[in-house]
Amino acid sequence: MLKTIKPKNARAKRILKKREPKVEENAKTAIFVRGSTTSQVVNDALSDLCCLRRSNSINFTKKNNIHPFDDDTSMNFFCAKNDASLFVIGSHSKKRPHNLIFGRMFDGQVLDMIEVGIEKAITMSEIKSQKCSVGMKPLFIFNGDLFETSQVHKTFKNMMLDFFRGQTLESINISGLEYVISITATGSIVDSDSTTPSTSDGKIFFRVYTIQMTKSGQKAPRVELEEMGPSYDFKLRRTKFAKEEVYKIATKVPKTLKPKKVKNIDVNEIGDKVGHIHLGRQDLSKLQTRKMKGLKRIPEDDDQTEDWSHKKRKV
Amino acid sequence: MDVSAQLEVQKSKYKSINVEKQVPLQFDLGLLAGFDINALEENKLKTETDNYLKSYTRDGTQLLINEIFQLPLTSIQDVGVVTELPKIVTAIPREKPLPKPKPPTRWERFAKLKGIKKNKKSKLIYDEAKGEWVPRWGYKGANDDGSNEWLVPVPDNADPFEDQFSKLREAKKGRISKNEARRRRNIEEAETGANKKTELRQQISVAKTATASLGKFDKPIKGEPSNTKGVKRKFEPNLGDVQKEKETRLNILNKIIDKKGEIVNVRKAIAKNNQQN
Numbered sequence: 001m002l003k004t005i006k007p008k009n010a011r012a013k014r015i016l017k018k019r020e021p022k023v024e025e026n027a028k029t030a031i032f033v034r035g036s037t038t039s040q041v042v043n044d045a046l047s048d049l050c051c052l053r054r055s056n057s058i059n060f061t062k063k064n065n066i067h068p069f070d071d072d073t074s075m076n077f078f079c080a081k082n083d084a085s086l087f088v089i090g091s092h093s094k095k096r097p098h099n100l101i102f103g104r105m106f107d108g109q110v111l112d113m114i115e116v117g118i119e120k121a122i123t124m125s126e127i128k129s130q131k132c133s134v135g136m137k138p139l140f141i142f143n144g145d146l147f148e149t150s151q152v153h154k155t156f157k158n159m160m161l162d163f164f165r166g167q168t169l170e171s172i173n174i175s176g177l178e179y180v181i182s183i184t185a186t187g188s189i190v191d192s193d194s195t196t197p198s199t200s201d202g203k204i205f206f207r208v209y210t211i212q213m214t215k216s217g218q219k220a221p222r223v224e225l226e227e228m229g230p231s232y233d234f235k236l237r238r239t240k241f242a243k244e245e246v247y248k249i250a251t252k253v254p255k256t257l258k259p260k261k262v263k264n265i266d267v268n269e270i271g272d273k274v275g276h277i278h279l280g281r282q283d284l285s286k287l288q289t290r291k292m293k294g295l296k297r298i299p300e301d302d303d304q305t306e307d308w309s310h311k312k313r314k315v
Numbered sequence: 316m317d318v319s320a321q322l323e324v325q326k327s328k329y330k331s332i333n334v335e336k337q338v339p340l341q342f343d344l345g346l347l348a349g350f351d352i353n354a355l356e357e358n359k360l361k362t363e364t365d366n367y368l369k370s371y372t373r374d375g376t377q378l379l380i381n382e383i384f385q386l387p388l389t390s391i392q393d394v395g396v397v398t399e400l401p402k403i404v405t406a407i408p409r410e411k412p413l414p415k416p417k418p419p420t421r422w423e424r425f426a427k428l429k430g431i432k433k434n435k436k437s438k439l440i441y442d443e444a445k446g447e448w449v450p451r452w453g454y455k456g457a458n459d460d461g462s463n464e465w466l467v468p469v470p471d472n473a474d475p476f477e478d479q480f481s482k483l484r485e486a487k488k489g490r491i492s493k494n495e496a497r498r499r500r501n502i503e504e505a506e507t508g509a510n511k512k513t514e515l516r517q518q519i520s521v522a523k524t525a526t527a528s529l530g531k532f533d534k535p536i537k538g539e540p541s542n543t544k545g546v547k548r549k550f551e552p553n554l555g556d557v558q559k560e561k562e563t564r565l566n567i568l569n570k571i572i573d574k575k576g577e578i579v580n581v582r583k584a585i586a587k588n589n590q591q592n
Contacts, residue, residue, distance in 0.1 A: 021411035028410050085410040107412050140348035141375040148352050157350075162407050165346055174388070174396040177347070177380070182372035186360060207368055211376065217329045220384035223377045225369055242408070250408035259402070 019083050023254045027167040029084040030057040035091030036065045041098045042090035044123045048230040049088060051124060052181075052208070053164055055135045058082055068101060069238055072110040079105045086163055096237060102159055106242075106250045114156050115237040116204070127229035132178040132210055137166050139177060139211070144185035146202070152239055153185050156204070179228055182207045204234040332381060334374045342382050345403030349379040418505040421497070428589060460487060 007013035018026075030053060032046040050059040066089055068075045079087060085105040092098055096117060103113040124131070140161060146153040164181055187202020210228045213221035242250070264276040289295075341350040359367040386398045419427070426433075439448040440457050450456045461467060462483035469479055504511075519539065523530035551560075572578055 021414040023414060025410050104408065106408055106410070111408060137347060139376060139379055140346065141351065141372050141379065142348070143351045143353075143371060143375065144355060145352040147350060158405065158407065161346055161348060161405060165407075168345075168403065169400060171397050171399045172347075173394060174383075174398060177383070180372065180376050180379075182368065182375070184355065184368055184371070186355060186357070205364070205368055207365075207372065209369065209372060209376075211380075213380070215329060216332045217325055218332060220332050220381040222330050222332050223373060223380050225373045225376060227365070227369065231365075247408065249412060251406040252409070252413060254413050 023256055024168070027056050028086050028162070029082065030086035030088065030163065031078065031082050031084045032057065032059045033066060033078065033087060033089045034060065034063050035067075035089055035099075036063055037092050038063070038090050039092035039098055041118055041121050042092050042100065045098075045100060045118060045121055045230065045232065046088060046090045048124045052138075052230075053166065056166075058084065068103060068110060068113060069115070069240060075103070075110055076105070076108060080108050099237070100234075102156075102163065104159060104162060106246065109246075110240070111246065111250060112155060112159070112242040113238075113240040114152070114159060115239065116234040117237055118232050119203070119235055120231075120233040122229055122231045124229040127227055127231075129226050129228055130210055131228055135166070136176055136178045137169065137172065138164050138208075139180040140164070141180055141182045142184075143182065146185040146187065147183075150185075151241075152236060153204075155239070155241060156236070157183070177211060177213075179208060179210045180225065182209065202236065204236065206230075206232040206234060332377060334377050336374070336378070340375065340378050342379065343404045344382060344386065344401050346405060347379070347383070347400075348405070349375050349382070351375050420501040421504070429586075430589075462487065 005012075005016065007016050030050075032050045034043070034046065047059055050057045064074070064078075066074050066078075068089060075087060075089075079085060087101075087103045087105070089101040089103070090099065091101075096115070098118040098121070099115060100118060101113055101115045104111045142157055144153075147157045148154070160181070160183055182205075184205040184207075185202065186205075208228045208230065209225035212224040212226065214224065216222040264278070266274045266276075268274050336351070336353055338351075338353050341352070342348065343350075355371070356367070383398060386400070388396050388398050390396045425431075436451065438451060440451050441447075442449045442457055452458050460483050462480055467479040467483065469475060469477075473479075508514075519536075523533060526533065
């Protein structure tokens with residue numbers, strides 16, 4: 001754990017203030033770290049993935065003796081130091097060749113991790129094509145029903161969305177939709193709730209394409225894709241899931257960001273907007289009921305009482 | 316002239332944007348994401364992996380783009396066509412926990428108890444003597460104590476040889492240091508919690524009983540709170556000293572009736588009542 005730092009100057013104070021918890025958070029920073037031994041495939045993968053989210057990611061090139069599945073303290077320190085909440089660790093060993101660990105942090109602690117092995121890799125530079133510009137938000141396409149049924153895949157999907165989505169935006173420029181990340185899962189599940197990947201010969205295909213939009217004669221354009229790279233065939237290995245109560249705190253939506261409940265306005269089945277107006281209690285004493293002679297008010301009665309008071313005053 | 320035929324010709328010039336899927340895709344447009352749960356063709360995936368993935372993803376992307384173009388589009392000059400994105404549906408964990416509310420200061424706690432509301436005041440107020448608008452406080456402010464003037468009146472019954480200038484300056488220094496001390500205390504209480512003192516007292520009394528003799532022979536610590544736990548109540552005998560009884564009763568009466576002779580101090584009573592609620 002880092003010591004609580006007391007800022008010594010205004011600049012440090014500003015930086016520390018930026019690191020404080022916020023209601024609306026900034027884009028997460030990711031760090032790309034190499035393990036004790038790495039292969040060229042892993043090195044390329046780390047730098048390519050770093051490239052994909054270039055504006056807020058840091059690529060470290062020195063080797064580190066880090067094994068987050070055994071001991072996550074050094075990762076906690078590494079992330080706290082860089083104010084990062086996403087990390088990728090690349091390593092290569094006989095037991096787990098070409099290994100990548102994707103992980104997330106919450107409140108300075110490791111939240112969850114998924115380990116994948118790279119079975120086939122093509123780097124971004126190997127594919128000769130137009131690349132997307134820096135800092136663009138990607139589109140995501142997840143193929144395969146495993147992303148709905150298997151717990152491991154669900155977490156992997158959430159993690160990928162978290163990894164590449166960048167800043168939360170209210171509106172987006174259409175011309176900024178430049179590339180799409182396609183993640184396809186194959187294989188059949190054995191146990192859907194298992195925390196370890198139990199798919200037999202299951203693979204995850206990670207592909208990145210640039211989008212070309214052409215006229216279609218309609219409002220939406222015709223879409224064509226061109227492979228941009230990198231492309232990987234992943235195999236799921238070890239996982240570490242978040243504790244339920246921690247995950248619950250982590251996904252809590254602040255009260256100010258929750259949509260306000262609109263009172264008295266509904267949309268009915270047909271799609272019409274229907275409003276309720278609340279009137280005050282009706283004054284029934286002035287209600288006109290059936291006219292009958294017996295119920296008729298005698299106006300002379302009122303006059304008489306007035307006369308009486310008049311007389312009294314005179315006396 | 317048949318327009319529909321012409322439209323058909325126009326349409327056939329372009330490739331279609333329609334995609335057939337057995338199960339319609341799920342979208343999370345806040346994240347620009349589409350989720351396809353249709354079954355993949357395993358054979359094609361094995362034999363021509365890359366081509367199949369590309370064409371399959373194109374179909375998905377086309378559907379996603381179609382969906383995005385159904386959102387309200389606005390064109391802004393020099394920027395291009397912009398669309399508003401809906402809120403993100405998928406729960407994605409935060410980076411840091413939600414910010415904790417700032418602990419209230421002593422004044423804020425007191426104001427809440429009394430129901431005092433903050434009302435916004437204008438920064439400038441009109442100074443009748445000067446005939447101009449001056450700041451309420453601060454440099455050349457309306458609440459200036461006058462120590463910067465060339466003349467300071469000596470109040471009645473004051474020592475004529477006393478330096479009134481330094482007296483004002485000292486008073487101001489005193490106010491500043493008092494305010495600073497209160498600020499420090501607020502920070503301290505925010506860090507430790509306002510109930511830290513009572514908590515400590517409890518801890519001391521618990522720790523004291525942790526000896527074999529339950530703390531009976533321990534040396535008392537300086538400023539140690541007297542232990543009230545386990546002390547039995549003692550009542551006065553029913554028949555006894557009349558003088559003493561009279562004294563105690565009178566004491567109580569004196570406490571109830573304050574100096575002004577009112578039976579009940581209304582202001583205090585209301586405050587007490589509010590506190591208890």
